[in-house]
Amino acid sequence: MSTETLIEPPLQDADALIADMGGRARAAAKIMATAPTAKKAEGLRAAAAQLRGQADAILDANARDMTAGEANGLTSAMLDRLRLDAGRLGGIADAVEAIAALPDPVGAEVDRAERPNGLVLRRVRVPLGVIGIIYESRPNVTADAAALGLMSGNAVILRGGSEAVRSNRAIHAALAAGLSEAGLPAEAVQLVPTQDRAAVGALLRAQGLVDIIIPRGGKGLVARVQDEARVPVLAHLDGIxxxxxxxxxxxxxxxxxxxxxxxxxxxxxxxxxxxxxxxxxxxxxxxxxxxxxxxxxxxxxxxxxxxxxxxxxxxxxxxxxxxxxxxxxxxxxxxxxxxxxxxxxxxxxxxxxxxxxxxxxxxxxxxxxxxxxxxxxxxxxxADGGEFGLGAEIGIATGRLHARGPVALEGLTTYKWLVHGTGQTRP
The missing domain is CATH 3.40.309.10 (Aldehyde Dehydrogenase; Chain A, domain 2)
Structure with missing residues (x-):
């Protein structure tokens, strides 16, 4: 197979691109936040079926990425992360289906208390909103991150590495087709359509449109995200x-x-x-x-x-x-x-x-x-979310805030307080 050069038109306005994607993601997130568990599960099962049905196209795209990666001198470890075969792709589809079968964290009651004045306070889990995910090499992250984000009621904006650009686009197309088939907004899972690094910077600056950024990759990527982000970051550094x-x-x-x-x-x-x-x-x-x-x-x-x-x-x-x-x-x-x-x-x-x-x-x-x-x-x-019984994972968080260890469905939610009264006024 000859080495293929991926040619993209120059990016004219990164901020405008991300603003458009973020606006559509925000609208989709509102729908996903209140989507019934059964509907979200239906969407993921349809996405898994599309991954299997489009296997030839996905594996062909991956083969082209592998050829380009070898020509560009990727290490054996990086090539292993990038490589898909029928077995690995089947495992990706299986993982999407497994996430569909997990308990839905949205709406779960964290705790409840009744105050002396009769007020009843409840904390319940709600989605984070719009999640930006920036990652390298591994095309399985496209499916894992999308499935986890959707089942936890969020919308996701994905920006994969150039090494896997063809694979990511083919996987994303299958996922979007599955969502549409199930009557859910395809905009709930978007893939940044350019490899221009300016788009990453715009995503990191997208306050008000993006609620949290999750980087998955090497030290250089994570360091850039942590240095430049104007929205919260959930990250891990090296796996030493x-x-x-x-x-x-x-x-x-x-x-x-x-x-x-x-x-x-x-x-x-x-x-x-x-x-x-x-x-x-x-x-x-x-x-x-x-x-x-x-x-x-x-x-x-x-x-x-x-x-x-x-x-x-x-x-x-x-x-x-x-x-x-x-x-x-x-x-x-x-x-x-x-x-x-x-x-x-x-x-x-x-x-x-x-x-x-x-x-x-x-x-x-x-x-x-x-x-x-x-x-x-x-x-x-x-050290893997699947092995921990969490389905797939979006990453291993090594910080102390919000989530730690394998981040799966629960880690992609926050909570809000619901206060029930009977007409109490504060003296």
């Missing part, structure tokens, strides 16, 4: 995830989890990037050998490098690196306290795990690691 092998870890479990956490899929944000091994652990060489046998490059500190000629010395920057590749850094630490100190200094607060049969060590690790997700005897690759 750790797996700590405690002295009391079962050796077979330790090897299996270390290899899976690093190598199952190296290009996802839940992949372990650093392994910490207690100096008192009896079989560190087996972990190193298993990773090397799995095709992983191992970079280690002095203690780890002494274990095997296959280990290269780690640099100071390795401990703060999200490789997204078959590379791992390994350090020896002094027990749980040493692991906690290393994680505190280098973790991106995404996902960190301990492998141990010592309940007290596990309890301390779970209590003291300040990350969105903390695990005991489980692979960090489980």
């Amino acid at each position: 995830c750790h797996t700590y092998i405690d002295a009391a870890a079962d050796p077979d479990t330790a090897v299996a989890l270390a290899v899976n956490a690093k190598m199952r899929r190296t290009g996802i944000c839940g992949a372990t990037e650093t392994i910490l091994i207690d100096r008192a652990y009896a079989a560190p060489r087996a972990i190193v050998d298993a990773l090397v046998a799995a095709g992983c490059e191992v970079r280690g500190d002095t203690d780890i490098a002494a274990l095997s000629p296959h280990v290269t010395p780690a640099s100071a920057t390795d401990w703060d690196c999200e490789y997204l590749d078959a590379i791992v850094s390994i350090a020896a630490v002094d027990g749980v306290a040493g692991a906690l100190a290393h994680i505190d200094a280098h973790s991106s607060r995404h996902t960190d795990a301990i492998v141990t049969e010592d309940a007290a060590a596990a309890d301390r690790f779970l209590a003291e690691v300040d990350s969105a997700i903390v695990m005991h005897n489980a692979s960090t690759q489980f």
Whole structure:
């Protein structure tokens, strides 16, 4: 297949483009906010059917993106994120259907109280409104983000990366067709029609039209969004995830989890990037050998490098690196306290795990690691909304406000107070 050049007309007025999209999204959001659960589910099931029905067109578009990506020198990890096949596309459609079957958070009562004067106060969940989502590489985000936004009663404006532009457009066309078929506004899911970076800036400035921005991508993208946004941002930075092998870890479990956490899929944000091994652990060489046998490059500190000629010395920057590749850094630490100190200094607060049969060590690790997700005897690759039973996810939030960890339906709502009185006046 020859390399195809995507030619777009120059963008004349980014602010006008986003204002038009935002106005249409705001109108659609009003409809979605009060749409019955059954109607939203019908729309998502129709969208999933369209994804399957338009599979040939979507996979052809993805093949053209893959060809362009290879020609442009995308890394193997980036290409893995970009690649679709029949199985992955089927999984995307399945995820959209799974979201349709989830409990609808809109209208759910968070709490209720009755005041001494007889006023009844209720907090109920409501949609955020219009969500702007800026993302890179992964075309599945187009469907996941749209489905989550719709089922939670929102409208979404999507701006995908240039690497997946053809795939995103084909997926978006299928989603819009499904919504229209179900009698819901196609404008509830819009895709920014240009790759001009000025459109991103306009989206970040769209106060009054966009209620929240969610970036999914590398450090450069997230940093730009956080620096330039004039609307609230729900974000995570790097996925610098750790797996700590405690002295009391079962050796077979330790090897299996270390290899899976690093190598199952190296290009996802839940992949372990650093392994910490207690100096008192009896079989560190087996972990190193298993990773090397799995095709992983191992970079280690002095203690780890002494274990095997296959280990290269780690640099100071390795401990703060999200490789997204078959590379791992390994350090020896002094027990749980040493692991906690290393994680505190280098973790991106995404996902960190301990492998141990010592309940007290596990309890301390779970209590003291300040990350969105903390695990005991489980692979960090489980850091995923689908694996948490949330359906798909729109991202892993590592901040402290509004939502933390996998952000799914509930994370895309806020609440309002409903006050019921019987004629009370305030003295």
